[in-house]
Amino acid sequence: MITADDILNKAASYIGTKERPANSNNVIFNTHYYGQAVRGAAYPWCCSFVWDIFRMCNAGRLFCGGAKTAYCPAVESWARNKKIWYANTKGKKGDLCLMDFGKGRASHIGIVERKNPDGSYTVIEGNTSVSSDDNGGSVMRRTRYARNIRGFARPEYEEPASASYTHRTFVKEVQSAVGAKTDGIAGAETLSKTVTISRSKNSRHAAVKPIQKYFNSIGYDCGEADCIAGARFDAAVKAFQRANGCIADGEITAGKTTWKKLLKMI
Numbered sequence: 001m002i003t004a005d006d007i008l009n010k011a012a013s014y015i016g017t018k019e020r021p022a023n024s025n026n027v028i029f030n031t032h033y034y035g036q037a038v039r040g041a042a043y044p045w046c047c048s049f050v051w052d053i054f055r056m057c058n059a060g061r062l063f064c065g066g067a068k069t070a071y072c073p074a075v076e077s078w079a080r081n082k083k084i085w086y087a088n089t090k091g092k093k094g095d096l097c098l099m100d101f102g103k104g105r106a107s108h109i110g111i112v113e114r115k116n117p118d119g120s121y122t123v124i125e126g127n128t129s130v131s132s133d134d135n136g137g138s139v140m141r142r143t144r145y146a147r148n149i150r151g152f153a154r155p156e157y158e159e160p161a162s163a164s165y166t167h168r169t170f171v172k173e174v175q176s177a178v179g180a181k182t183d184g185i186a187g188a189e190t191l192s193k194t195v196t197i198s199r200s201k202n203s204r205h206a207a208v209k210p211i212q213k214y215f216n217s218i219g220y221d222c223g224e225a226d227c228i229a230g231a232r233f234d235a236a237v238k239a240f241q242r243a244n245g246c247i248a249d250g251e252i253t254a255g256k257t258t259w260k261k262l263l264k265m266i
Helices: 004-012 028-034 046-056 072-082 167-178 188-193 208-217 231-243 257-262
Strands: 096-099 108-115 121-128 138-144 149-153
Touching (some): 004 108, 028 046, 046 108, 046 121, 072 096, 208 231, 231 257
Antiparallel strands (some): 096 108, 096 149, 108 121, 121 138
């Protein structure tokens, strides 16, 4: 069973790895990919880094369908053809983030560690640095924004059942919290019983906890699901609202658009 956490743990273990000497592209991931040490401008390694991480996790089948490639556009084409390609605001943990820094094509790739409350993404990448986004020679965590992201390829990970928090479970827990019929199906009755929740309104209502759990499950970091709508809750609500075309005011207003989006009624 290969999960997104397996891949991310392996990728994180290489943070700080650098090509030696600088500007040579001589790095362990290229050695694994090409079967021998290579160097020179013909061997950029952001994609071979990602390929190698999946290989080392015995999950090569999840990267580009098992194909061996160090070419970012090939990863994008695979994801689009397989219909596992997601827009530049729809990424989540474990996705492959394809980026473009002015070349008009996918020219850089990394693995999403998390989506941040401000809508940015923390991504573990190879061949990057703070001075050269896509040819920096090091494995690093970088913060990436939608303006440089082409989209996300989503490997078909296996998720442990114990870690699953489904939308149906979320709806049931909301229904229980607001006193609606608990059937996991959001309809007019459920919506009519929703309450306004924000950092300043009903911040400890029973519905806060399932919202926190649901946000965490879809990549909006709420921290611990403690049933307290604090600063991280507020930031997660605003990020969700921005990503879903709502007014980003941090308020989940009773019966209104943000609740409808959360309940998947629109």
